[in-house]
Amino acid sequence: MIKFDQVTKVYGDKVKAVDNVSFDVPEGNIVVFLGPSGCGKTTTLRMVNRLETITDGKIFVNGTDVNSLNEIELRRKIGYVIQHNGLFPNMTIEDNVMAVPNLIGWDRKKKADRYKYLMDLVGLNPDEYRKRYPHELSGGQQQRVGIARAMAADPPVMLMDEPFGALDPVIRTRIQNEFLQIQQEVKKTILFVSHDIDEAIKMGDAIAIFQNGKLMQYDSPSELLAHPKNEFVREFVGKDRALKSLSLHTVEDLISERMLRKLDGNENSNKKTISVETNLRDALSILLNQEADQLVVQANNKLVGAMKIDDVEAYLHQHIK
Amino acid sequence: MKNKRLLSFVIKLILFTLVASFFAWSFKSGYYQLIIDDSEGFIFLLKQHINMVLLSILLAIVLAIPMGILVTRPKFQKLQWLFMNIANLGQTIPSLAILALAMTWMGIGFKPAVFALFLYSLLPILRNTVAGIKSIDPNLLDAAKGIGYTPAQILLKIELPNAAYPIMAGIRTAVVINIGTAALAYLVGGGGLGDWIFTGIMMRDNSYLLSGAIPVTLLALLADQLVRFIEKLVISKGLRQSITISD
Incomplete structure (x- = not known):
């Protein structure tokens, strides 16, 4: 869907912000650009909708070279969300959300339907917020509106900084x-x-990790954690990468590999019930925090067995290492 | 806190009493009789005064706002100091000197007076337009650009509406200053209520003095309120800072 082909960005004469980066992003995937500040991740993102010019190489969106398109048209077809939401304080929430449809001239009915759909999608009441202004909303609400605005004209691609x-x-x-x-x-x-490496693991179908403008590794989160390609990546993902990778696995995964313990009838032991969808990192946290000696696993409202720290440890050795 | 409020109330009360007793004294002494006796003359001067102010302000708005927009475009950013300095210079020269200079060039009458007032109004409007546009959060402009606003749409739908408050404040400042300064127009034969004020000064006649000065003061106060009212109409409700709600 998006293809980076030997993309390079040079500021001035010398400073290479992005250095010969190539990779493909499949349709429907979230790819997280990760790295320390100044590593070129934001510049790489901003070249896609041409907020930054591309010095060398090509970026294709849906098979079309972005440089071959009119930049205004291009941007209207790509959703864009930034950190400080960038909502327009002079416009109502409805006008903010409908900014792009207003620019491209949708009819009233289509806009009204779309506004309602989007606000429901991001969990805000369409009528309650319609005539309100950004400063009346909390940070979280503003960011939801920012997401709704980016999706207004139903762009297939979204950039989120x-x-x-x-x-x-x-x-x-x-x-x-x-x-x-x-x-x-x-x-x-x-x-x-x-x-934020934790955010990247959580949100990404794949992670592209950058350093000094170079793409260090482009892999799925579990691959990145299990097999960091070099010292930089290993250091960036942290010493606790094994622990982090646990957040990619659920109790259900553990059950498929190992039998659970039988539920003992001892009422005195310290137990806590969790669902099979809980990720193993959270499960381990509960066990380590001494909230419970063992966890009772619940699936479809039935208690299916119990697990202890040993089980998580064994799974980690067997499956992740 | 309570003491502070009490103090400010007392001060207000004293000021109010002073103003009220001044008016009572001046009315009792019949100093405003002139306005009634020579109402035709009064209205003529008042109209002259208002015309000078309106015309000079309109000219200043028409020139200063586009100038402010121009010098905040990236291409012309380097010219900004030049324009600001010229406008600053206009403000630094005493108003009387500007009148004198205008007179040497344009002769006497309405024209040099309007020209001097116009020069004097440029700076507050230009300065506030530039400051207003420059103070807009760059994130807003980035977001607008990123979702596909053209430069013209960014100017009209984002920059000007969000800079409206400082721009209107600049206009308000210029109007109020101008109403006062226009009293000097008498010196170059421009007319206005300055005619009575200066006559009053020269003849030591309180009647002329106050019948000219008090209406000028009231006019300034009224104009200030009028521009504030217009501000409410043209500035988006979203820009009136108020409470922020947390999640």
């Missing part, structure tokens, strides 16, 4: 989850800039 970076951790986690659900429904091809 640290979209959740300015939100506090609790709201960030909530919006990340909501956004993944939205993505299940809309299946956009998304390029997503982040500097």
